[in-house]
Amino acid sequence: MRSLPFVSLIVAAACMTVTAQAGPPIAASRHQTAASLEPWCQALTAVAVPHGAITSAAFVPAQGADPEYCRVLATIEPETDLEVRLPTLWAERLLHLGGVAFDGFIPNLSANAAELRAGYALTASNGGHRDPTRGATRFLDNPTLVEDYAHAAIEKTVRAAKAVITAYYGRPATYSYFSGCSNGGREALNAAAHYGDEYDGVIAGAPAVELPGLVSRWTYASRLTAPSPAKLAAVNQAQIAACDTLDGLADGNVSNPDACHFDPASLRCAPNENGPTCLTDQEIESVQTLRADLTLENGRLVYPRYGIGNPGTGLGVFMPVAGPGMPTFSSNLSRGFLPFVVYNDATYNPATYDVQFDLRTVVNVLERTYDFSANANPLARFLRSGKKVIVWQGTEDTLISPVATATAYQRLTRRAGHDADNARLYTLPAVQHCGGGTGVNRFDFIAALAKWVEDGREPRTVIGSRSDAAGNPLFTRPICEFPRYPRYDGRGNPNDAASFTCVGSGRHFKNDD
Secondary structure (H helix, E strand, O other), X not given: OOEOOEEOEEEEOOEEEEOXXXXXXXXXXXXXXXXXXXXXXXXXXXXXXXXXXXXXXXXXXXXXXXXXXXEEXXXXXXXXXXXXXXXXXXXXXXXXXXXXXXXXXXXXXXXXXXXXXXXXXXXXXXXXXXOOOOOOHXXXXXXXXXXXXXXXXXXXXXXXXXXXXXXXXXXXXXEXXXXXXXXXXXXXXXXXXXXXXXXXXXXXXXXXXXXXXXXXXXXXXXXXXXXXXXXXXXXXXXXXXXXXXXHOOOOOOOOOHHHOOOOHHHHEOOOXXXXXXXXXXXXXXXXXXXXXXXXXXXXXXXXXXXXXXXXXXXXXXXXEXXXXXXXXXXXXXXXXXXXHHHOOOOOOOHHHOOHHHHHHHHHHHHHHHOOOOOOHHHHHHHHHOOOEEEEEEEOOOOOOOHHHHHHHHHHHHHHHHHHHHXXXXXXXXXXXXXXXXXXXXXXXXXXXXXXXXXXXXXXXXXXXXXXXXXXXXXXXXXXXXXXXXXXXXXXXXOOOHHHEXXXXXXXXXXXXX
């Protein structure tokens, strides 16, 4: 169902005030111009939001394929800044979008222009704190900002957005969703676990679950000797050559990573040599360390292994944050969480971190004090209420382990019992962290979630595609439900998803512990 915006306007004492409750709304005409809609949009500055205020509201005319909308900015105490985009043609849906890394800024909602065209009202926030440097320094001595970043800003944002929506359209959204990747994926699961009454379904891409173990993994990865980009590329090409055809097709993509047993030691440099495409013993140890579980001395799992993939590309642990010579992503993240969140000491040196002794402190602060990682029990309640969760993960992600995601998902479905069918996990072969790689680069889990929630059309296999930089289609592939992978049938067009079947892969991402 689509409708046009309307705002309840009360004119008194030469000033215009907006209330969601004041009298019958004044409906906009389909033929009104942007100039006539602008005052209605601007009137939203008078909408009351809990513990905050609307700071601006401006009408944005249509540009090319992008529709017209009312853009609203607001702030909630102490530092949660948020944006809401209200399309003229509204489908009575709200889509809350997650942030990235340490947040600190409102993400660019134009990246979701397709959803705006489909009639979604969009909202997103800065994660509860202002830090345009995208670092973690603002958390020092400020537990409120840490709590907002952990999850509390989610509630502040969605409630403010819903107040604006009700004021502008005269009624609340019929359906509300959350979608994010990485830290945004963690936020999506927290939206369901902490504030499940606000949402009908969530999408969590490569979620940063099991955060204490993940921070430990990043900290240890930052100490490894990183092979050069050329050496890492050689490792990647060698493992593709060894494992490409395990899915029935030589196409440069490893779609059955569990069957890939490539050993990086096969590229060991000859004695007294250090060529650009071979690995020294120290470099071999670095790659093998990432592909092994991080455990305590008693064998307890801290964080699982990474799968195949090049840890120096995309957002891998060896990838510099901002060019050669800059700190790697793993170093940058550990330098943020440990000093400014866990130990609340700007002088703390992550190089002194010893997981055998310090993990308990990390768990106590991140989980017991701030509850960063969504617990499986409230997530299971979300599913038992009939609401939906979609999780997705690239199999070549070397910043967040696909094994960790699958393990957390399996724990959730065990807790949910008979209602586990309200959750789905999809694995995307040859896709890196939140995208990138040589696999599919176009897929629509948001549409799949909406059809599931609103029409009861359960998502099974989702079709993804890959296009070049100019948007020209290259191939389509099935995106399979965990624990299956797409296998070429041996006949038909290898660029057509119809030529593939999702088949089981045995231990696919299942942790041995």
